[in-house]
Amino acid sequence: MRDALVAAAFRLFVERGYEQTTVDDIVTLAGVGRRSFFRYFPSKEDVVFPDHERCLADMTAFLAASTEDAEPVRRVCDAARLVLQMYAENPSFSVQRYRLTKKVPGLRAYELSVVWRYERALAEYLRDRFAGRSDGSLRADVIASAVVAAHNNALRSWLRSDGEGDATATVDHALGYVQSAFGAAPAPEPTPVPVPVAEEHPEDVVVVVSRRGAPLWRVVQEIETTLARD
Numbered sequence: 001m002r003d004a005l006v007a008a009a010f011r012l013f014v015e016r017g018y019e020q021t022t023v024d025d026i027v028t029l030a031g032v033g034r035r036s037f038f039r040y041f042p043s044k045e046d047v048v049f050p051d052h053e054r055c056l057a058d059m060t061a062f063l064a065a066s067t068e069d070a071e072p073v074r075r076v077c078d079a080a081r082l083v084l085q086m087y088a089e090n091p092s093f094s095v096q097r098y099r100l101t102k103k104v105p106g107l108r109a110y111e112l113s114v115v116w117r118y119e120r121a122l123a124e125y126l127r128d129r130f131a132g133r134s135d136g137s138l139r140a141d142v143i144a145s146a147v148v149a150a151h152n153n154a155l156r157s158w159l160r161s162d163g164e165g166d167a168t169a170t171v172d173h174a175l176g177y178v179q180s181a182f183g184a185a186p187a188p189e190p191t192p193v194p195v196p197v198a199e200e201h202p203e204d205v206v207v208v209v210s211r212r213g214a215p216l217w218r219v220v221q222e223i224e225t226t227l228a229r230d
Contacts, residue, residue: 002040004030009047018104045110055086063125072129073183076122077175080151091163098159119148150174
């Protein structure tokens with residue numbers, strides 16, 4: 001039923017235009033009543049974005065399941081990839097919706113509200129992770145905005161190409177900027193500690209006896225003098 005309503009709606013949007021299509025037109029074409037439509041979609045705008053509520057719920061659950069040792073910036077980047085997967089599941093529908101949204105100002109405004117909800121979910125997770133920092137709230141908001149901006153830039157590039165190419169690689173490249181800018185730096189490689197090499201001749205040992213309180217330069221001078229004598 002839900003899929004039938006979406007299919008009927010987009011068929012009419014293409015044929016008549018979004019503004020000229022009513023809910024009554026959609027339910028008539030789908031062969032159902034108005035009550036059935038509103039059981040699935042609160043408004044006509046919602047039928048254009050039928051999968052965002054599910055995706056937002058999946059993202060929220062994904063972030064909630066994070067472990068304490070999860071690197072937070074990487075985690076929110078992975079959460080953003082769930083949105084990409086939603087679009088990539090049905091490229092032709094995603095491209096069709098993108099074209100429709102570009103033409104209808106009301107749908108663009110609706111889409112911005114949806115994007116803001118994704119960003120808020122990311123920021124709330126990051127605020128919790130950065131709670132111990134004096135700049136935690138600021139850092140959380142900046143990173144969440146950067147993740148959404150990078151993801152959407154790559155996603156729109158893919159949609160403008162009519163869904164051609166590797167969407168995953170495009171988004172990974174964009175999110176890589178966020179990861180490199182805000183993610184935790186890899187731990188430096190430990191500096192190797194030189195291991196003393198045993199002397200081939202154990203008798204080559206120099207012992208210098210110096211007066212207590214002698215200045216360091218005098219001790220060094222005595223050592224140099226002893227070595228020179230050998």
